[in-house]
Amino acid sequence: MECAINLAEKLATFDQRWSPRTVSEFNGHDIMVVKVLGEFNWHSHPDTDDFFLVLKGTLDIEMREQTVTLGPGEMFIVPKGVEHRPVAREEVHMLLIEPTGTPNTGDRATAAKRQVI
Amino acid sequence: MECAINLAEKLATFDQRWSPRTVSEFNGHDIMVVKVLGEFNWHSHPDTDDFFLVLKGTLDIEMREQTVTLGPGEMFIVPKGVEHRPVAREEVHMLLIEPTGTPNTGDRATAAKRQVI
Numbered sequence: 577m578e579c580a581i582n583l584a585e586k587l588a589t590f591d592q593r594w595s596p597r598t599v600s601e602f603n604g605h606d607i608m609v610v611k612v613l614g615e616f617n618w619h620s621h622p623d624t625d626d627f628f629l630v631l632k633g634t635l636d637i638e639m640r641e642q643t644v645t646l647g648p649g650e651m652f653i654v655p656k657g658v659e660h661r662p663v664a665r666e667e668v669h670m671l672l673i674e675p676t677g678t679p680n681t682g683d684r685a686t687a688a689k690r691q692v693i
Numbered sequence: 694m695e696c697a698i699n700l701a702e703k704l705a706t707f708d709q710r711w712s713p714r715t716v717s718e719f720n721g722h723d724i725m726v727v728k729v730l731g732e733f734n735w736h737s738h739p740d741t742d743d744f745f746l747v748l749k750g751t752l753d754i755e756m757r758e759q760t761v762t763l764g765p766g767e768m769f770i771v772p773k774g775v776e777h778r779p780v781a782r783e784e785v786h787m788l789l790i791e792p793t794g795t796p797n798t799g800d801r802a803t804a805a806k807r808q809v810i
Contacts, residue, residue: 577759578759578761578769579761580761580762580764580767580768580769581762581767581768581769581785582766582767583766583767583768584766599768600768600769600770601742601770602742602744602770602790603722603741603742603792605720605746605771607768607770612749615733624720625718625719625720627719627724631766642694642695644695644696644697645697646697647697649699649700649701649748650697650698650699650700651697651698651700651716651724652695652697652698652717653717653719653724656720671746673719673790675720
């Protein structure tokens, strides 16, 4: 029996920030929810685009040439290879999509462990 | 200059139902918004999972063995090959993700033409 995935309910099950939780899988990608606050590291993903959809709060996606600001119901795709740094001045809840196994920091040594909820 | 993609603003630009509009691209997939009302045809996609995220309204995704009901902020992945029929008893707005070129009806002869907005 498969069920609807309620994103807010999934987000309510954890408090840890910068630690994406996989809620479903799609064509070899993880569908993830995450809570973030503050500045992440500058990084890029050489082999994949990076999907961000903001559900709550306001997120800046800093890139070297420009910054894109996302509020609830707004999304952005960082193209593969483009350096970026997410910055959240308040707690932000997001939906992320990346190929399963993609290191969230761009570096396997520092990446968050995959957690399925 | 790349900009945030506001899903509600994109949806406000058209009224046509069952006619997905591509708002961005991600790893060979189209990110699409769509308005639907009523019953779609029974179909399946032999080569791809099917991503649904409801933004407004309530959608039933009927499958042969069960029905999943999605409200705003709820998502579901129909696994590849699984027959399904979306049914909307009121107008529903959704985010869809499918590999670019996937026929929305499961059949190229009846599929909606790709439209980028």
